[in-house]
Amino acid sequence: GEDVEQSLFLSVREGDSSVINCTYTDSSSTYLYWYKQEPGAGLQLLTYIFSNMDMKQDQRLTVLLNKKDKHLSLRIADTQTGDSAIYFCAEKGADSSYKLIFGSGTRLLVRP
Amino acid sequence: DAGITQSPRHKVTETGTPVTLRCHQTENHRYMYWYRQDPGHGLRLIHYSYGVKDTDKGEVSDGYSVSRSKTEDFLLTLESATSSQTSVYFCAISDGLDTDTQYFGPGTRLTVL
Numbered sequence: 471g472e473d474v475e476q477s478l479f480l481s482v483r484e485g486d487s488s489v490i491n492c493t494y495t496d497s498s499s500t501y502l503y504w505y506k507q508e509p510g511a512g513l514q515l516l517t518y519i520f521s522n523m524d525m526k527q528d529q530r531l532t533v534l535l536n537k538k539d540k541h542l543s544l545r546i547a548d549t550q551t552g553d554s555a556i557y558f559c560a561e562k563g564a565d566s567s568y569k570l571i572f573g574s575g576t577r578l579l580v581r582p
Numbered sequence: 583d584a585g586i587t588q589s590p591r592h593k594v595t596e597t598g599t600p601v602t603l604r605c606h607q608t609e610n611h612r613y614m615y616w617y618r619q620d621p622g623h624g625l626r627l628i629h630y631s632y633g634v635k636d637t638d639k640g641e642v643s644d645g646y647s648v649s650r651s652k653t654e655d656f657l658l659t660l661e662s663a664t665s666s667q668t669s670v671y672f673c674a675i676s677d678g679l680d681t682d683t684q685y686f687g688p689g690t691r692l693t694v695l
Contacts, residue, residue, distance in 0.1 A: 474624075501681055501682070503683070503684075505686075511688060511689070512672055512686040512687055512688045512689050513625070513672065513674075513686040514686075515683055515684075515685065518681055518683060520681075558624060558625070560625075562682065569615075569627055569630065569640065570625075570627075570684060572624035572625040572626075573624050574622055574623060574624040575624055
């Protein structure tokens with residue numbers, strides 16, 4: 471079945487850039503999403519990218535998609551302590567009946 | 583924020599008791615979903631609904647049932663709770679159009695003793 475993988479943990483210094491990586495197996499993916507989860511809260515949509523795009527930029531966030539390698543990354547510029555959270559990558563396949571497949575999440579810790 | 587509420591937000595129950603979790607939306611979205619979140623597993627789909635009285639199973643549906651009698655409400659029932667169902671449960675909604683982005687509720691933390 472489809473699978474989405476992420477590294478578990480990333481630690482960066484405040485002001486540096488963060489790069490969170492994700493790989494997926496479904497070659498029919500249509501949309502790929504990044505969600506942020508703060509402690510005790512639900513998932514908040516950060517951004518998404520359509521599978522025929524290579525890059526999407528939204529303020530401090532840059533999403534890069536390498537469809538050939540099935541690799542997705544989220545870059546956060548000028549990382550702030552408020553960016554500390556768990557980040558989930560998710561993909562939706564063309565034949566997934568509206569279901570999302572989530573990675574296990576990457577915990578980002580921003581050090582002052 | 584999308585208008586999604588979940589109730590209760592926290593619940594502690596005993597093994598073998600029935601439990602019902604409620605998801606309520608004010609967005610009139612067609613699709614509703616129940617996920618569970620466990621450490622190391624991300625979010626896994628339990629059941630979803632694509633309309634009133636229309637539901638289907640997700641990847642971890644055993645031990646759970648759902649009902650949707652109105653567009654705005656989606657209920658998740660654990661007929662006889664087990665300790666393995668201790669988890670955080672999230673409801674999500676989507677409109678089924680274009681990007682079909684899913685928006686999540688605040689979650690319900692369920693502990694089965």
